Amino acid sequence: MYTQAMSVGPQDQATKLESVEDRQRNEAFESRIDEGDFIEAKDWMPEHYRKTLVRQISQHAHSEIVGMLPEGNWITRAPTLKRKAILLAKVQDEGGHGLYLYSAAETLGTSRDQMLDALHTGKAKYSSIFNYPTLTWADIGVVGWLVDGAAIMNQVPLCRCSYGPYARAMIRICREESFHQRQGYESLLTMMRDGTDAQKAMVQDAVNRWWWPSLMMFGPADKDSPNSEQSMRWGIKRLTNDELRQKFVDATVPQAELLGITLPDPDLKWNAEREHHDFGAIDWNEFWRVVGGNGPCNTERLQARVKAWDDGAWVRDAALAHARKRAPEARAA
Numbered sequence: 001m002y003t004q005a006m007s008v009g010p011q012d013q014a015t016k017l018e019s020v021e022d023r024q025r026n027e028a029f030e031s032r033i034d035e036g037d038f039i040e041a042k043d044w045m046p047e048h049y050r051k052t053l054v055r056q057i058s059q060h061a062h063s064e065i066v067g068m069l070p071e072g073n074w075i076t077r078a079p080t081l082k083r084k085a086i087l088l089a090k091v092q093d094e095g096g097h098g099l100y101l102y103s104a105a106e107t108l109g110t111s112r113d114q115m116l117d118a119l120h121t122g123k124a125k126y127s128s129i130f131n132y133p134t135l136t137w138a139d140i141g142v143v144g145w146l147v148d149g150a151a152i153m154n155q156v157p158l159c160r161c162s163y164g165p166y167a168r169a170m171i172r173i174c175r176e177e178s179f180h181q182r183q184g185y186e187s188l189l190t191m192m193r194d195g196t197d198a199q200k201a202m203v204q205d206a207v208n209r210w211w212w213p214s215l216m217m218f219g220p221a222d223k224d225s226p227n228s229e230q231s232m233r234w235g236i237k238r239l240t241n242d243e244l245r246q247k248f249v250d251a252t253v254p255q256a257e258l259l260g261i262t263l264p265d266p267d268l269k270w271n272a273e274r275e276h277h278d279f280g281a282i283d284w285n286e287f288w289r290v291v292g293g294n295g296p297c298n299t300e301r302l303q304a305r306v307k308a309w310d311d312g313a314w315v316r317d318a319a320l321a322h323a324r325k326r327a328p329e330a331r332a333a
């Protein structure tokens with residue numbers, strides 16, 4: 001079987017499987033995928049599989065480091081020492097997730113400089129959710145609960161992704177994401193149980209603003225997601241966008257009830273026949289507007305990343321100079 005050559009777009013025609021040897025290698029690759037084997041960095045893989053993974057893992061890495069910005073914004077204003085320590089740890093974790101993921105993408109033959117250049121020049125995407133502002137302290141709890149909650153739903157199946165280095169990075173990341181979700185929920189629970197009316201209203205307002213963008217985190221509806229099928233076939237993706245979104249809604253509704261907040265969707269209700277919650281229509285125009293660069297904070301986020309890169313140039317230069325100086329010693333050792 002070499003279905004890959006038939007399913008690729010015109011830009012990938014160069015990766016067509018030309019020789020008998022290529023076809024045999026592809027058949028061996030496909031049967032390893034079918035058997036549930038992990039593909040490792042040095043194994044042969046079709047170019048389209050490699051490119052799909054580089055795109056997905058690098059976008060994921062960019063999302064982690066851009067995701068540090070909306071929450072980092074509140075570290076100096078956390079209401080207590082405990083909340084500040086938790087938030088610091090969480091934001092550091094996100095930086096670490098970016099590093100694991102850039103390393104995983106590098107095993108596919110792309111350099112970190114290339115990936116960061118694509119981010120800084122606007123060629124690469126990151127999760128649109130991070131283009132929304134964190135306006136109040138309640139946003140930090142809601143980001144943990146909903147945004148990290150949606151990330152977990154997306155990422156747990158990736159622990160079984162067919163590419164070994166990505167799958168292994170995801171196991172550690174998911175453990176940390178689970179702490180992120182719990183700390184957010186616990187912070188909201190504290191505000192809803194012990195807070196003033198103004199604090200409770202602040203939580204409800206934050207939920208109203210983050211609910212729909214969180215549902216958009218799972219990506220376009222399956223019918224508008226043409227690459228999903230190939231990714232499922234290759235074991236890169238295990239569940240479709242709509243399946244993951246439904247799982248997230250079903251898991252979140254009882255949590256919202258326990259908190260005592262209302263999710264901002266009049267059409268949200270339990271459907272006994274489907275044994276799932278029905279929910280209202282997502283505003284896909286908003287989604288595409290934000291993906292296209294016109295969300296509330298796109299420009300600000302990109303500028304912050306470019307500035308961090310430029311400001312860090314001297315550190316990178318000094319580290320390289322130091323490594324060059326030590327190179328002869330290392331060889332002698």
Ligand SMILES: [Fe+2]
Pocket residue numbers: 064093094097173177
């Ligand atoms: Fe993360």
Ligand SMILES: [Fe+2]
Pocket residue numbers: 094148151176177180
């Ligand atoms: Fe997280």
